[in-house]
Amino acid sequence: MRHCRPKLRKDASLRFQVVRELRVELQVVCLVENKDTSELLREFIQVFAVRSLGGLQ
Numbered sequence: 001m002r003h004c005r006p007k008l009r010k011d012a013s014l015r016f017q018v019v020r021e022l023r024v025e026l027q028v029v030c031l032v033e034n035k036d037t038s039e040l041l042r043e044f045i046q047v048f049a050v051r052s053l054g055g056l057q
Helices: 020-033 037-053
Strands: none
Touching: 020 037
16 A cells, blocks of 8 residues: 655756666666656655654655
8 A cells, every 4th residue: 555645846857877786676666666767766865864854854
């Protein structure tokens, strides 16, 4: 079951490079979880922020 959260306006972007193999692995995970890459990375960053900083949103 996916956690439902209201869609927030995205007003910032990040751009970074990874090795090709890591990108391919990320794409496979996204296919398995039926999510686009941006959605999966936003969720990962949110979880990381909550665990690391108490949840700066």
